[in-house]
Amino acid sequence: MRKKMISGIKPTAQLTLGNYIGALRPFVLSQEEYDVNVFIANLHCITMPIDPEELETNLKDVLLFYLASGLDPKRSNIFLQSDIPEIAQLGFIMSCLTPMGELNRMTQFKDKKDTGMSLSGGFYTYPTLMTADIVIHQADLVPVGEDQKQHVELARNTAERFNNRFGETFVIPEPVIAKVGSKIMSLQDPTKKMSKSDKEGEKGVVYLKDDLKVARKKIMSAVTDSLGVVKYDVENQPGIANLLTIYAALKNISIKEAEAQFVDVQYGTFKKAVADVVCDELEMLHEGYDKFAQGGFVDDVLRQGADKMRPGAQAMLDKVQKAMGLDWK
Ligand code: AMP
Numbered sequence: 452m453r454k455k456m457i458s459g460i461k462p463t464a465q466l467t468l469g470n471y472i473g474a475l476r477p478f479v480l481s482q483e484e485y486d487v488n489v490f491i492a493n494l495h496c497i498t499m500p501i502d503p504e505e506l507e508t509n510l511k512d513v514l515l516f517y518l519a520s521g522l523d524p525k526r527s528n529i530f531l532q533s534d535i536p537e538i539a540q541l542g543f544i545m546s547c548l549t550p551m552g553e554l555n556r557m558t559q560f561k562d563k564k565d566t567g568m569s570l571s572g573g574f575y576t577y578p579t580l581m582t583a584d585i586v587i588h589q590a591d592l593v594p595v596g597e598d599q600k601q602h603v604e605l606a607r608n609t610a611e612r613f614n615n616r617f618g619e620t621f622v623i624p625e626p627v628i629a630k631v632g633s634k635i636m637s638l639q640d641p642t643k644k645m646s647k648s649d650k651e652g653e654k655g656v657v658y659l660k661d662d663l664k665v666a667r668k669k670i671m672s673a674v675t676d677s678l679g680v681v682k683y684d685v686e687n688q689p690g691i692a693n694l695l696t697i698y699a700a701l702k703n704i705s706i707k708e709a710e711a712q713f714v715d716v717q718y719g720t721f722k723k724a725v726a727d728v729v730c731d732e733l734e735m736l737h738e739g740y741d742k743f744a745q746g747g748f749v750d751d752v753l754r755q756g757a758d759k760m761r762p763g764a765q766a767m768l769d770k771v772q773k774a775m776g777l778d779w780k
């Protein structure tokens with residue numbers, strides 16, 4: 452039987468090249484081998500304040516970029532997290548099985564807490580909802596970027612804890628991290644992740660919606676170094692290493708193969724080659740986005756996705772409630 456894969460993206464802000472290389476593209480490539488299920492994590496999105504109109508726009512955008520990237524609704528299930536209310540219900544149950552000590556150790560939580568901003572209870576229990584997202588569908592594999600690995604590991608621990616206490620119920624999921632591109636860095640500060648919520652770092656972030664000229668300019672002005680050799684050396688040449696990663700990931704080659712193509716090549720020429728592959732990919736995405744935006748079948752995709760996924764989620768929640776003694780039937 453094909454292994455079951457699940458993953459999601461939060462419709463928080465405009466999707467970036469990091470999201471594409473670390474998540475969207477691996478989802479699409481997985482369709483050859485796995486039973487692929489992807490969703491739009493709209494509940495995770497409200498763990499931080501967000502304007503309703505912005506959320507609605509981003510939500511449609513994530514779906515259109517899923518389709519434009521090549522996710523095929525005939526082969527894969529694409530759905531909206533909140534269309535399956537059993538997920539939030541199981542999320543509460545999972546939060547009761549997760550020690551606060553484990554939640555306190557999550558780096559995403561710690562990083563935000565350290566900024567001193569006021570955080571919601573929902574943000575704190577973010578990883579327990581993510582656990583429910585994964586285990587309710589009995590998923591074997593969870594492809595994510597490096598930053599989400601710790602959350603998938605928490606989901607594994609919680610599923611194991613449940614099975615030990617209440618009997619074999621959940622499949623234990625495994626995180627899958629792309630060999631190349633699991634952490635694309637900012638073009639302006641290559642020691643920091645390229646992040647869609649990086650408001651100050653617009654120049655360091657390529658958005659999937661960026662005009663090709665704008666994207667090209669961002670790549671051409673990416674921070675490099677004065678060493679003048681195109682080599683993968685994260686410590687001493689983080690900017691060049693990041694550009695090599697972007698190039699290798701989009702070309703589907705190894706970093707070594709990418710390096711070999713740029714021996715004795717000047718930074719300007721190298722950057723142009725990176726900008727060319729990025730712009731080709733963006734052009735393909737923009738064409739797909741426009742085509743699907745006009746197609747008018749976006750609602751159908753989400754409805755069908757939820758219709759296919761919900762019965763399994765309901766059965767799983769029933770099983771959990773019975774195992775825990777919550778059910779009176
Ligand atoms: P998010 O934008 O946090 O909803 O992330 C959606 C998916 O994209 C997750 O699997 C992330 O790990 C992945 N992702 C986000 N930013 C990057 C990045 N800079 N490089 C690689 N993967 C990323």
Ligand code: TRP
Pocket residue numbers: 457458459460461492495580581584585593594595599602
């Ligand atoms: N937390 C993930 C992110 O920020 C999105 C997400 C929510 C997710 N639920 C998930 C990813 C379940 C994989 C599986 O990127």
